[in-house]
Amino acid sequence: MAPLAFGLAYAGFLALALAMDRHHRDLLGGVPSRMGRLLFRGGGWMLLGLSIAPCCALWGPSFGAIAWCGLLTLAAFTLVSLTTYAPRAALLAAALLPALGLATWFRLS
Amino acid sequence: MxxxxxxxxxxxxxxxxxxxxxxxxxxxxxxxxxxxxxxxxxxxRPDLRMEDNGPEAAMLGLRELQRIAPDATGWLIGLPTSSDPLLRLYWRPPGERRFRDGILDPATGRVAEAGRTMGGEFxxxxxxxxxxxxxxxxxxxxxxxxxxxxxxxxxxxxxxxxxxxxxxxxxxxxxxxxxxxxxxxxxxxALPYHLMITYTGLLTLMLMYMPWGMQLAYKGDQQAFIAEALSIAPPPRPARQAAPLTDLAPLVAEALRRWPETGVRRIGISFPGDANATIVLGRGDRHELAIRRRELVFSGTTGELRLATGNDAPAVQTVGVAYGLHFxxxxxxxxxxxxxxxxxxxxxxxxxxxxxxxxxxxxxxxxxxxxxxxxxxxxxxxxxxxxxxxxxxxxxxxxxxxxxxxxxxxxxxxxxxxxxxxxxxxxxxxxxxxxxxxxxxxxxxxxxxxxxxxxxxxxxxxxxxxxxxxxxxxxxxxxxxxxxxxxxxxxxxxxxxxxxxxxxxxxxxxxxxxx
Amino acid sequence: MVSAAFRARMRGWRWPGLLSRIVAAVLGGYAIGALVSVACAVLLPLPRSEAVVIGMMLSFLAYAGVVLWVFAARTAWRAWAGLLAPGLLLAASWAGRPV
Known part of the structure; x- marks a missing residue:
């Protein structure tokens, strides 16, 4: 379930980045509309919030919260490296990582 | 402005x-x-690793301590865990304040002589x-x-x-x-980590850095504070009367029954061979976040359980979580x-x-x-x-x-x-x-x-x-x-x-x- | 680039002032931290081991706060004055403790 949490956190951060003009321009081109910005921002925070659930399910509340902080950091670093060196992969990863996480979860359960 | x-x-x-x-x-x-x-x-020390941390390992350590330091005033056995797979022995020779230490070689049952190193301790x-x-x-x-x-x-x-x-x-x-x-x-x-690790790092040595409140409230008696905060049994005094040490294995088995998940991490024996000997078993700390000192205190001669210690008060508990995060x-x-x-x-x-x-x-x-x-x-x-x-x-x-x-x-x-x-x-x-x-x-x-x-x-x-x-x-x-x-x-x-x-x-x- | 306000502030930062600030931050900060740990140990209506532990935990935050204050104050004199006031208050709470 750790890959799922990581994937959700990554997708969440990417959405938050897309709500910002500079990163939106670099990744998708153009600036987001007002509506799009709201959607990106809301979706991003929602995904980040969701990503704590697998952590707590896996490690319990106290270790889960710590693992969540660590995974958020790791996801944000991954996003920054990808957007800098492989922007196209950064977008692809947002779809692939949560899917991969879900797949490993189903395979294990 | x-x-x-x-x-x-x-x-x-x-x-x-x-x-x-x-x-x-x-x-x-x-x-x-x-x-x-x-x-x-x-x-x-790749040749000294051992996995066993049950009663047999404890007995192995005890036998070696009896051989190398029969007249010590204190023995301590650190049992292996999967991330720290070495059996450590400590003993305090009579008249000395500090413990000496060694690592047991599971192949010979003796303290290892060759390949000494500080290892990760350094x-x-x-x-x-x-x-x-x-x-x-x-x-x-x-x-x-x-x-x-x-x-x-x-x-x-x-x-x-x-x-x-x-x-x-x-x-x-x-x-x-x-x-x-x-x-x-x-x-x-990584800001949460940086803040956490710096602050909890200060807390690990806070009694050395900021002893003033403790000095005042306990009139300078640091041992009294530690005993109260960690709820530690007071150290025994020797009776200066010989008496054989009780069998360790059933005590370890009793501790394992109480702590099935965490196991025993430390075994301390004060004044072995004395009529007032005490055996203290310390609980393992590898399975929960807060580092809390929990001990079972036994009589060293009869093997009777005297005390189960541990302090759950909120502030002390908070420090335990801080230590758990830092270590x-x-x-x-x-x-x-x-x-x-x-x-x-x-x-x-x-x-x-x-x-x-x-x-x-x-x-x-x-x-x-x-x-x-x-x-x-x-x-x-x-x-x-x-x-x-x-x-x-x-x-x-x-x-x-x-x-x-x-x-x-x-x-x-x-x-x-x-x-x-x-x-x-x-x-x-x-x-x-x-x-x-x-x-x-x-x-x-x-x-x-x-x-x-x-x-x-x-x-x-x-x-x-x-x-x-x-x-x-x-x-x-x-x-x-x-x-x-x-x-x-x-x-x-x-x-x-x-x-x-x-x-x-x-x-x-x-x-x-x-x- | 550098604002007038900042330059005005830097004028008060020549060596004697800076040195005095460093002393205030390092030693004064420690003193305030120590007083906080003492005041908590004495005043908090808790078992004494709890009060002592809380005092120790807060003392480092107080120390950090003092350092920030000392270097944010407009002049070294103000920095010291800002140390004395809470210092005296904490010391008074200690002196007036119930015995």
Whole structure:
């Protein structure tokens, strides 16, 4: 379930980045509309919030919260490296990582 | 007014970060290594590993203590865990205050003679004592940690665009811009970790740093405070009357029945062979976050349970959680990796900050570099690449020094410091990018060849450990390879740009090491 | 680039002022931290081990706060004055403790 949490956190951060003009321009081109910005921002925070659930399910509340902080950091670093060196992969990863996480979860359960 | 306040905080951030910076870098890096202190200790003594931590292991330790220190006033047995798989023995000879220690060789049942080493303890102790007399080292590290706390808070205040720059990294930018980006990212993205580790680090030694409230409330009786806060049974007095020690195995079995998950970590025996002997079993601390002292106290002669100790009061509990976060002793491999990576991020944050100080002030090619700048540059290179070289050299020394060498642990440490000193000298003689490239190259060689040295000197190399699924030995070797590879990439990059002026150094190598 | 306010502030930062600030931050900060730990140990209506532990935990935050204040204050004199006031208050709470 750790890959799922990581994937959700990554997708969440990417959405938050897309709500910002500079990163939106670099990744998708153009600036987001007002509506799009709201959607990106809301979706991003929602995904980040969701990503704590697998952590707590896996490690319990106290270790889960710590693992969540660590995974958020790791996801944000991954996003920054990808957007800098492989922007196209950064977008692809947002779809692939949560899917991969879900797949490993189903395979294990 | 607001503007001025921020500038003041920026000034404070610069100097509170720079002046203790080199010590902080060393504290961070050796502390990060100390997350794998048990594993390092086992890697440095690969033939002494043991898995058993039940009654038989306890009896094995007890028999050896009875043989080597029958008249000791205290015995202590540290049972192995999967991340720290060594059986440690401690004994206090009569008339001495300090315990001596040794590690049991499971093959012979005796304290091991050959291949003595400090192992992971060296990095662990260096991390808060800097290999100085403890009182000096601990105060110095404490002051640096306080400075770090101030630097973190003033850094947050200074960093105006904390959210706008959250994902920003521009490696191609000239001058100090890309260093600033790297420093900001390493600081902001792992901010909860940095704050946590600095504050909880201060808390681990708070009784030494801030004893005044305790002095007043307990009239200077520190033992009374510790006994009350940790709810520890008062130490017994010897009856000076001989009586045989009770059988240990049923007591350990009783403890295992009470603590089926955590097991027993420590067995302490005060005044063995005396009528007032006591046996204290300490609970394992590898399965929960808070480090709390929980003990079962038995009579040493009858084996009757006298006391079960432990304090659940909220403030003491909070400190237990803080210690748990700082030491990260819990055996959850994935979480451990996250802590290790965060520690590297902290190390790299300090390192990028130090390098940035130079990059910001780098003069044009035609100007003279003044003494302060040269000094900082030398200290930077000698610390940022010199310390990893020294640490890798420590592992080389562990494998290559003859097993029966007198004072072998001291020789390992001498080699560590000799390499480190060499790195500072080299940094002073070879300023600029070429010096950085050369040291990165040396670190790369040391890291990449270490698994080969291990293969040549032990039977626990990758070719054996990987097929056997021995992740402790394999993980250490793979880790060395990984660091070697990162340094090799850094060296290549630094070498290619060696003709360019230093000021335009790119963010690559530290970032690769950091994350 | 550098604002007038900042430059005005830097004028008060010549060596004697800076040195005095460093002393105030390092030693004064420690003193305030120590007083906080003592005041908590004495005043908090809790079992004494709890009160002592809380005092120790808060003392480092107080220390950090003092350092920030000392370097944010407009003049070194103000920095010291800002230390004395809470210092006296904490010391008074200690002196007036129930015995």
């Amino acid at each position: 607001k503007h001025g306040f921020r500038q003041c905080m920026a000034w404070l951030h610069t100097w509170a970060g720079l002046i203790p910076g080199w010590i902080l870098f060393a504290v961070f890096l050796t502390g990060t290594a100390a997350y794998y202190r048990g594993e390092i200790s086992a890697w440095t 990095f662990y102790r260096f991390h808060f004592e800097l290999h100085m007399p403890p009182i000096w080292g601990r105060w110095l590290v404490g002051l640096c940690a306080m400075s770090m706390l101030v630097a973190i808070i003033s850094g947050i205040i200074t960093h105006r665009r904390i959210f706008a720059d959250f994902f920003t990294f521009r490696p191609g930018k000239a001058g100090h811009r890309s260093w600033l980006d790297a420093h900001n990212l390493l600081a902001v993205l 990260a002793r819990f055996e959850l491999p994935f979480l451990h990796v996250l802590f290790f990576l965060s520690g590297l991020a902290g190390t790299a944050m300090v390192g990028t900050g130090l390098v940035m100080w130079v990059a910001k002030r780098a003069p044009k090619a035609t100007e003279r570099r003044h003494f302060g700048l040269r000094l900082v540059e030398t200290l930077n290179l000698g610390t940022i690449f010199g310390l990893p070289i020294a640490m890798l050299g420590f592992f080389w020394a562990n494998r290559l020094l003859p097993g029966m060498l007198d004072h072998r642990p001291d020789w390992e440490i001498r080699i560590f410091f000799a390499l480190w000193l060499g790195a500072y000298l080299h940094a002073a003689l070879r300023p600029g990018r070429r010096g950085w490239a050369e040291q990165a190259g040396i670190a790369a060689l040391l890291g990449l060849l270490l698994p080969a040295v291990n293969a040549a000197t032990t039977r626990h190399h990758l070719g054996v450990a990987l097929p056997a699924g021995d992740w402790l030995m394999a993980g250490m070797d793979l880790g060395f390879l990984g660091f070697g590879l990162a340094f090799a990439l850094a060296a290549r990059r630094l070498w290619q740009g060696a003709d360019r002026p230093v000021a335009t150094r790119q963010g690559g190598h530290l970032r690769e090491r950091g994350i």
